[in-house]
Amino acid sequence: MEGPSHLVQVVVVGAGIVGAAVAYEAARAGAEVVLVDKSLPASGVTADSFAWIGGPRGGDAPDPSTVLRRRVLQDYRRLEDEVPGLRVRWRGALMWGEEQLDDGRLAPGERLVDAREVGLLEPRLKARPIRALHLESHGAIDPVAVTQALARAAQEHGARLMANSAVTALDLRDRQVTGVRTSTGSLPADTVVVTAGVDAPMLCGPLGFDLPVAPSPALLMRFTAPPGLVRTLVATPHLEVREAADGHLLVAAGYSGEIDHDDLRRAGEMMLHRLTATFDAPDIELVSVRLGTRPMPADELPIIGPVPGVGGVYIAVMHSGVTLAPTAGRLIASEIVHGVEAGQLAGLRPARFRSRAEWRPQRRADA
Template sequence: MERGLAPTKDSAATAVVGAGVVGGAIAHLLAKAGQRVVILEGDSVGSGSSGHGHGVVSLIGKDFRPGPHFELGCIGAEIYPNYVAELIEDSGLDPMYHRLPSLALAIIDEEERIFREQFELHKDRLELRWIDGDECRMLEPRITEDARGAVLYEHGQVDGYRLSLATARAVEQLGGRLEMRKLVGLMSEGDRVVGVQHAGGQIACQTVVLAMGAWVREAEAWIGWPIPVRPLHGEVLNVRLPGPRVRAFILTARHGPILQRKDGILLVGSLGGVTMSGMDVDAKHVFDPHDTSPPVFDLAAHEENGKFMIERALRVMPALEEADLVAHLAGVRPLSADRMPIIGPVPSMRGVIIATGHGTKGIHLAPITGRMVAEMILNGRDLAGVPTDAFSPSRFQPAVGIGA
């Protein structure tokens, strides 16, 4: 940690570190409120999990823990259409958000158990209907004859990469700026941050938002506080399927999703979903929050994984045999120790806010995270109606030696 700030003319009110969907949404809303905002990005816009995520804005499944996490997902889904409309107006770019009927589809016993439990759990909160296999095929005739049934539920989907581009463009249109610079440290006076140091110099600022995704642990030494986030490897196939567009989003627990994007591309398969990954989603922690072993960043698209995803997807929709592969994408998502996002001020350094750890739901939760952090910075308070305390960095206390 550098002490004090060398003389510099470069300044901003807030520096947001990370130009993915979360950092972009935060910076967009701050710039819209009139703040002088700079986004720092050491790679490229949307280069992390934002660029390979499925972009599903859905509440059925085990991605959300019961309680505050699920509530945050509900609020996030509710505000999504309005946020996208606002973003299009501010950026001039369409992130390809659209809504379709969705099938949380079961073709094996385990999937039927999972989705019937989800139906019973959420039927009083969400507009859900359980339908049988024949009704599934009436909605989308190419679904396998093995379909046992599904939770029918309408929701949205968006392209995470285009969403990232749109937020960065909006920031610039609103008077902020994007600096393709890698953060190398923070500047402080006493216990308060006063600026950031990047590979090419320094920027004075009153607030720093660490929205660095799976790479956020680089900042632990700067702030003297643990950020228990590990990279969760994920892959997805982009394909073109001849014939009419698929008429529903299809989600499964063990066979990956089949998601019709607004531009006609199908997103097929998954390795990084909470059920596909094999982690114990009901455990208090999916890894030891005090584990300081080096994280593994597997950013490669593996041929054997592509074959696995195709094999699983063909069980759901045999017609995919005729699809043409457009791209095989891979990356890592920021998974926190308890699977919930880490959002809020760092107890160890005034002026530093963390916004990461969203796991598989970063694209879903980006707009609501943006509103939460903007409210903290602009008005010094929590966003009304949001269970902010549940996501505070203070829930993870330092082990002996952290920040010493």
């Protein structure tokens, strides 16, 4: 890959998986990159992700993010080849009970399976559905390990990591962002890429841009279990569970108003009963329940692109950051380093929120 005609200075704010992917791709493209985080890489909501990797399903209604999602699996496989230590567990996903399964709406890599095949895929299920959807190409990652691998690879390409350094403001002169102010000093930049999740609106506010992003809490539960109890990623209306690389089970659960650690423990115990009712394994034990807060744009679509009316600042905020990171990072780096506008991002620009009077919500196909 050819470098830029001049050395582009890029500061990436937020070392979650999206920020790490942008830093890696921009450094690899020849930019001078600084990746800044108020803590350590992947110490925020990235660590609390269920980390299911997959493209759009055959029954999903298209939306402006669909073209982005169609490249996710290909980009993850590319990164597996490029980045040392970056691994995806390609075990597929098994779904049932969500909707009427229709042969006519299957995408490539999807197939309907009967109870016998369900039993072959998940032999420890107590009750097998008559019909299920097998997403053969889907996988999962350890989001902390992947983020750390991307950050290391970015540094190998010359990027600098500034951990434990909070960005307090963007430097603005004549409607042009010229860098950032941090708790440990100032950094100049040609472009500042804000990948700070729920903190992004605070940084954009002084620019005169109201970034419509709200916190979206969810629970991530961890259980000990016999190895191989869950072989694929199992998703039903009442349970999303997969095996992590360390052999623990991870369960994603919706937020139900939990306000303290006792509430979190009770939610975990309820899920424990659900697991033992679903799988033939009486010796599952609750390890932990974490509350993560992902960013949710007002229309539920990713927000990726320059801030309208302000030069030198670029936003990359999305609910499904773990899924989209490799594709978004590649396209963002191409835009900010080489100036190549990505048509795949056309419907996701921050400018769609410029006028509240003109804004109309658009539904996103999947999270």
